Amino acid sequence: xxxxxxxxxxxxxxxxxxxxxxxxxxxxxxxxxxxxxxxxxxxxxxxxxxxxxxxxxxxxxxxxxxxxxxxxxxxxxxxxxxxxxxxxxxxxxxxxx
Amino acid sequence: xxxxxxxxxxxxxxxxxxxxxxxxxxxxxxxxxxxxxxxxxxxxxxxxxxxxxxxxxxxxxxxxxxxxxxxxxxxxxxxxxxxxxxxxxxxxxxxxxxxxxxxxxxxxxxxxxxxxxxxxxxxxxxxxxxxxxxxxxxxxxxxxxxxxxxxxxxxxxxxxxxxxxxxxxxxxxxxxxxxxxxxxxxxxxxxxxxxxxxxxxxxxxxxxxxxxxxxxxxxxxxxxxxxxxxxxxxxxxxxxxxxx
Numbered sequence: 001x002x003x004x005x006x007x008x009x010x011x012x013x014x015x016x017x018x019x020x021x022x023x024x025x026x027x028x029x030x031x032x033x034x035x036x037x038x039x040x041x042x043x044x045x046x047x048x049x050x051x052x053x054x055x056x057x058x059x060x061x062x063x064x065x066x067x068x069x070x071x072x073x074x075x076x077x078x079x080x081x082x083x084x085x086x087x088x089x090x091x092x093x094x095x096x097x
Numbered sequence: 098x099x100x101x102x103x104x105x106x107x108x109x110x111x112x113x114x115x116x117x118x119x120x121x122x123x124x125x126x127x128x129x130x131x132x133x134x135x136x137x138x139x140x141x142x143x144x145x146x147x148x149x150x151x152x153x154x155x156x157x158x159x160x161x162x163x164x165x166x167x168x169x170x171x172x173x174x175x176x177x178x179x180x181x182x183x184x185x186x187x188x189x190x191x192x193x194x195x196x197x198x199x200x201x202x203x204x205x206x207x208x209x210x211x212x213x214x215x216x217x218x219x220x221x222x223x224x225x226x227x228x229x230x231x232x233x234x235x236x237x238x239x240x241x242x243x244x245x246x247x248x249x250x251x252x253x254x255x256x257x258x259x260x261x262x263x264x265x266x267x268x269x270x271x272x273x274x275x276x277x278x279x280x281x282x283x284x285x286x287x288x289x290x291x292x293x294x295x296x297x298x299x300x301x302x303x304x305x306x307x308x309x310x311x312x313x314x315x316x317x318x319x320x321x322x323x324x325x326x327x328x329x330x331x332x333x334x335x336x337x338x339x340x341x
Binding site for chain 1: 134137138151155156158159161162163164165167168171172174175176181184185187188189190191192193194195196197198199200202203206207214215217218219221274276277278279280281282283284285286287288289290291292293295296297298299300301302303304306307308311312316318319320322323324325326327330331334
């Protein structure tokens with residue numbers, strides 16, 4: 001698994017340099033590539049917090065913590081600010097409920 | 098134009114020695130502030146490696162073979178829970194954005210020696226790309242030294258950070274919510290990757306469809322949701338072009 005993913009990652013990073021050179025990539029392709037990461041990452045977040053229990057595995061503190069954490073990371077342009085804000089909200093809500 | 102008064106390493110009688118090379122040091126100086134925010138990430142990843150269904154040493158080796166935090170985190174946390182091809186496809190798709198880096202930096206790799214064209218891209222993670230892309234004033238040889246210094250710095254530091262996470266991972270108490278911390282980290286990566294309106298559509302559709310498909314076996318809803326998000330973003334862009 002780690003070898004397959006590692007090789008693919010290397011090919012992504014080197015592919016254009018080694019095989020395509022200075023020819024331009026189609027604009028549509030580059031544009032679509034920019035939405036791949038947000039689509040996969042958000043789907044991954046949902047799958048992680050559901051914990052294999054379906055939609056019932058998603059709890060309110062988790063939802064609020066994720067939204068606050070995501071928004072804070074974006075506003076501060078800093079992943080750690082997002083992590084700390086999201087976790088503080090998550091802990092506080094778990095403690096209150 | 099200002100004359101440059103800085104001595105070049107070739108001018109020094111001691112010859113070119115790496116530890117006084119201003120390009121190499123400049124690269125490391127630029128890299129340190131970008132690496133600091135990655136330290137807790139590497140640490141969380143290290144603890145996730147300990148708790149992964151994969152043997153810890155294999156999970157750790159992903160730092161060497163993959164060298165990309167988000168994809169590694171996705172891989173070690175879903176391995177054993179989803180079918181192997183879902184795990185591999187998810188991690189691969191997360192790193193597909195690196196095609197853009199490869200395309201963006203290609204002009205600087207023209208006329209470079211073969212070893213650098215082969216080895217340089219391995220280190221081309223988000224931060225190294227961002228730094229290397231800014232070095233327009235360096236000549237070919239200087240660019241090579243700058244890229245390799247920054248790349249090797251990040252690679253070594255990343256191995257150290259994830260190793261520290263693995264070493265101390267067992268002692269993190271369960272009730273602190275490590276899984277939630279990982280999810281929040283991904284939520285932050287999601288929001289920071291939304292550079293345009295269609296990317297926001299991609300994230301919302303990706304999450305929405307995944308929620309609806311949570312009942313599917315082998316966490317298949319993850320891939321279908323992600324694919325739906327990309328298609329929705331593509332259609333959004335096409336509609337916006339028609340509207341113009």
